[in-house]
Amino acid sequence: MALACLFQANGQHNGAWRMPEAEPGADTDIQHYIRYAQKLEAAKFDLFFLADTPASRTDNLEVWTKSPIYQNGLEPITVLSALAMHTRHIGLGGTMSTSFSEPFNIARQFAALDHISGGRAAWNVVTSANDYAARNFGLDRLPPHARRYEKAGECVDVVQKYWDTWEDDAFIFDKEGARQFDPAKYHVVDHDGEFFKVYGGLNVARAPQGHPVIIQAGASDAGKELAARTAQVVFGTGGSKEAARAFYTDLKGRMAKYGRAQDQLKVLSGLNVIIGDTVQEAEEKYEYLRSFIPPELSVLYLSMDLETQLLDLPLDAPIPEDRIPAASNHHTAYFNQIVELIRSGKTLREIAASYKRGNRFMCGTPEMVADWMEEWVSEGCGDGFMLPLAYLPGILDDFAGKVIPILQERGLYKTEYAGETLRDGLGLDRPVNQHLL
Numbered sequence: 001m002a003l004a005c006l007f008q009a010n011g012q013h014n015g016a017w018r019m020p021e022a023e024p025g026a027d028t029d030i031q032h033y034i035r036y037a038q039k040l041e042a043a044k045f046d047l048f049f050l051a052d053t054p055a056s057r058t059d060n061l062e063v064w065t066k067s068p069i070y071q072n073g074l075e076p077i078t079v080l081s082a083l084a085m086h087t088r089h090i091g092l093g094g095t096m097s098t099s100f101s102e103p104f105n106i107a108r109q110f111a112a113l114d115h116i117s118g119g120r121a122a123w124n125v126v127t128s129a130n131d132y133a134a135r136n137f138g139l140d141r142l143p144p145h146a147r148r149y150e151k152a153g154e155c156v157d158v159v160q161k162y163w164d165t166w167e168d169d170a171f172i173f174d175k176e177g178a179r180q181f182d183p184a185k186y187h188v189v190d191h192d193g194e195f196f197k198v199y200g201g202l203n204v205a206r207a208p209q210g211h212p213v214i215i216q217a218g219a220s221d222a223g224k225e226l227a228a229r230t231a232q233v234v235f236g237t238g239g240s241k242e243a244a245r246a247f248y249t250d251l252k253g254r255m256a257k258y259g260r261a262q263d264q265l266k267v268l269s270g271l272n273v274i275i276g277d278t279v280q281e282a283e284e285k286y287e288y289l290r291s292f293i294p295p296e297l298s299v300l301y302l303s304m305d306l307e308t309q310l311l312d313l314p315l316d317a318p319i320p321e322d323r324i325p326a327a328s329n330h331h332t333a334y335f336n337q338i339v340e341l342i343r344s345g346k347t348l349r350e351i352a353a354s355y356k357r358g359n360r361f362m363c364g365t366p367e368m369v370a371d372w373m374e375e376w377v378s379e380g381c382g383d384g385f386m387l388p389l390a391y392l393p394g395i396l397d398d399f400a401g402k403v404i405p406i407l408q409e410r411g412l413y414k415t416e417y418a419g420e421t422l423r424d425g426l427g428l429d430r431p432v433n434q435h436l437l
């Protein structure tokens with residue numbers, strides 16, 4: 001099974017930064033990132049992943065002080081380039097938005113990262129899901145969901161065209177003949193589409209992986225369709241086994257019409273673990289972590305994901321049905337989860353306490369976690385896991401020290417990296433240049 005880590009300097013849980021072991025200033029300390037990338041590599045993780053949104057929050061700042069995520073972080077490509085110099089094998093993935101970046105910039109930066117890292121780059125394609133980002137780029141709000149995905153589809157196509165500007169052997173460095181490259185192996189990108197009009201080419205040789213790995217995490221129909229056509233890795237949100245299996249089968253079932261084999265896309269299911277020597281100990285750790293989150297912060301997250309303001313409502317009453325917007329324009333999966341909770345008749349306080357933003361938390365012993373992971377993969381719910389490590393260093397130490405050895409003993413997880421590149425490690429084909437097909 002493949003393993004990715006969603007890395008946040010002190011852990012991905014909103015309470016993590018307040019724990020005694022959390023390190024103030026870690027978000028902007030590159031040495032901190034390097035130490036963790038090396039730890040993850042020692043544990044043979046396939047992918048170190050940095051999420052991103054090109055914005056900070058501009059309102060409700062007093063409440064956001066309690067969850068400073070996105071208020072103070074380093075830009076992914078810069079961090080990943082630095083990590084490339086201090087790691088050898090682990091994949092390096094980062095988010096870049098198709099709504100707010102030009103295809104040339106995306107293609108160039110990820111191609112450069114792929115060269116710098118020797119074939120370990122991965123691009124997480126997102127359409128961005130908040131209006132804070134839109135307002136940094138001249139818009140009042142995000143364009144509609146469907147339009148964002150149409151643009152994303154065209155953006156990925158243009159990025160891939162740029163990545164195929166040069167054939168693999170285009171650069172010959174013929175000193176005698178005074179020819180650095182073979183012009184017959186250069187292919188100009190001449191694209192005139194609905195969202196992008198470009199004429200040009202990438203100014204860097206074809207990437208070691210041909211194309212850096214493409215990741216996606218959209219759960220909507222449009223998101224799944226784009227992933228089925230273009231992605232090699234999909235981050236699935238957790239949920240029940242039945243829901244995950246349905247997602248997996250649906251997503252992989254969509255690939256055939258694009259001429260793609262199902263094993264060329266790996267679904268990594270979100271898995272939040274809290275590990276203890278007993279279940280009770282793990283649950284106590286989880287409650288301790290949750291104790292660092294004030295209720296108003298949970299209500300603010302609910303407001304954001306339901307795309308309407310809830311901070312004015314009483315905590316101990318149900319959320320009125322008329323507060324539910326007609327449709328989601330941001331995170332479909334999160335939105336649907338909240339609507340379900342509202343319709344169950346729970347109070348706002350109860351909903352705030354049980355809402356996990358798509359994160360499945362599993363509290364258990366190392367054996368239980370390993371059993372659960374084994375069943376998940378063997379029953380067709382996913383090809384591996386994406387771990388948003390809830391707090392650091394605790395969760396990583398527990399998982400790497402206690403769960404991974406069990407998985408390795410059972411032959412379910414590698415003891416050495418396979419090959420040189422991220423594609424090699426994940427068993428993904430290296431794409432043939434589209435001009436040679």
Ligand SMILES: Cc1cc2nc3c(=O)[nH]c(=O)nc-3n(C[C@H](O)[C@H](O)[C@H](O)COP(=O)(O)O)c2cc1C
Pocket residue numbers: 006050051052053095124125126127128129216217218219220221222223224235236237270330331332333358386
């Ligand atoms: C594990 C994971 C990581 C994500 N990382 C990002 C991110 O870095 N930036 C972002 O804007 N959205 C991120 N998303 C959100 C999705 O990419 C997607 O935009 C969102 O789910 C809305 O699309 P949908 O309506 O198709 O589900 C992430 C989602 C998941 C599950």
